[in-house]
Amino acid sequence: MTDERVVIVGAGMAGAQCAIALREGGWRGPVSLVGAEPHRPYDRPPLSKDVLLGQADTTAFDLDWDQLGVELLPGRTATGLADGALHTDAGPVGYDHLVIATGARAASLPGAADAHLLRTIDDSLALRAVLRPGTRLVLIGAGWIGAETATAARKLGCEVTVLEAATAPLPGALPAALTEPMLDWYREAGVQLRLGAAVAAVEPGAVRLADGTELAADQVVVGIGARPDTAWLAGSGIALDAAGAVLADDRLRTSLPGVWAAGDCASYPSARFGERITVQHWDHALHSGRAVAAGLLGGDAPYDPVPYFWSEQFGRMVQYAGRHAAGDRLLWRGSPAEASWSALWLRDGVPTALLAVDRPRDLAQGRRLIERAVAVDPALAGDPEVPLKAAIAA
Numbered sequence: 001m002t003d004e005r006v007v008i009v010g011a012g013m014a015g016a017q018c019a020i021a022l023r024e025g026g027w028r029g030p031v032s033l034v035g036a037e038p039h040r041p042y043d044r045p046p047l048s049k050d051v052l053l054g055q056a057d058t059t060a061f062d063l064d065w066d067q068l069g070v071e072l073l074p075g076r077t078a079t080g081l082a083d084g085a086l087h088t089d090a091g092p093v094g095y096d097h098l099v100i101a102t103g104a105r106a107a108s109l110p111g112a113a114d115a116h117l118l119r120t121i122d123d124s125l126a127l128r129a130v131l132r133p134g135t136r137l138v139l140i141g142a143g144w145i146g147a148e149t150a151t152a153a154r155k156l157g158c159e160v161t162v163l164e165a166a167t168a169p170l171p172g173a174l175p176a177a178l179t180e181p182m183l184d185w186y187r188e189a190g191v192q193l194r195l196g197a198a199v200a201a202v203e204p205g206a207v208r209l210a211d212g213t214e215l216a217a218d219q220v221v222v223g224i225g226a227r228p229d230t231a232w233l234a235g236s237g238i239a240l241d242a243a244g245a246v247l248a249d250d251r252l253r254t255s256l257p258g259v260w261a262a263g264d265c266a267s268y269p270s271a272r273f274g275e276r277i278t279v280q281h282w283d284h285a286l287h288s289g290r291a292v293a294a295g296l297l298g299g300d301a302p303y304d305p306v307p308y309f310w311s312e313q314f315g316r317m318v319q320y321a322g323r324h325a326a327g328d329r330l331l332w333r334g335s336p337a338e339a340s341w342s343a344l345w346l347r348d349g350v351p352t353a354l355l356a357v358d359r360p361r362d363l364a365q366g367r368r369l370i371e372r373a374v375a376v377d378p379a380l381a382g383d384p385e386v387p388l389k390a391a392i393a394a
Helices: 013-024 121-128 144-155 182-188 282-296 360-372
Strands: 006-009 031-034 070-073 078-082 085-088 091-094 097-100 104-106 136-140 159-164 192-195 199-203 206-209 214-216 219-222 226-228 259-261 266-270 275-278 308-313 316-322 329-333 341-347 350-357
Touching: 006 013, 013 031, 013 070, 013 282, 097 282, 136 144, 144 159, 144 182, 144 308, 182 192, 259 282, 282 308, 316 360, 341 360, 350 360
Parallel strands: 006 031, 006 097, 031 070, 097 259, 136 159, 136 219, 159 192
Antiparallel strands: 078 085, 085 091, 104 226, 199 206, 206 214, 266 275, 308 316, 316 350, 329 341, 341 350
């Protein structure tokens, strides 16, 4: 294997997995992992769960980085890229190969400087410190992070209100037919969900809505999504899309030779779904980081997995695999009135996506059908008593 130096900028899941996979694959040269945070690489999903609930103070990966032969360079923020060097606020870092894995930044609201975000371990610890029984918490955004944070806050005894500007939770992620049953989840948990509630301002002790309504708030959390953390690439020659994601090819190579991209900041063309996609979830970060390592080690396989993510909210495990489109046929497997159910999307009889609520078997079998692009019998696939693997069309 080459003795050239690989520098990975971004010490989250994608960057960490890339470094690990390089060493597992026999890369002999130096491997450096540059992170903006002062912490050792850590896992993010527990931040809205175990850390908020006080069940963990750290989620650092249980690895001996020195023994692995990976140089950790924490507390260094990337500022630019030029002439074979990554520029940081602590000086340049030369490289032969660079992996961009800077992830995404939590989006904030103008004028909401005192509101909490939930993206880093420090964010989670700071929020945990102020969540007490009776705390009036207002969460802005009824997406995945909003639901998970609301779940933890209710367990801690907080009075929780969730504001969503759209007319349904999870706008843009799932159709209203699937999110309508989730309204009951909020009610059952004692969370007040206000839809069509556009925020005008976050003020000391209150959140003011566009209609003039003021809601008392001891603490405010903004959870309105995340944007690729790529502003530092301006002028570098790395092509970005309109949202700021790095435009990578189907091997995750960027427009600049010797530079790759992985994780939340990468956009790649999917032959499976016929479009370019950006995925901001743990599973993609893990697999794309390892895929870049495989490419550096000489592999030439296209990167095109079935996207997958999960969310633990209101006592339920919600899992989604694939990617549905507006014209896909939706089949229900069970009823939302039951403890567990799922929904399957079909395109010309072939599954494209599956949403499972406490039905892990459906998720596992549906994911395999999506990977294999196998057509199913709609009558059988819509019967919750029939395993999906038994619904394959004759």
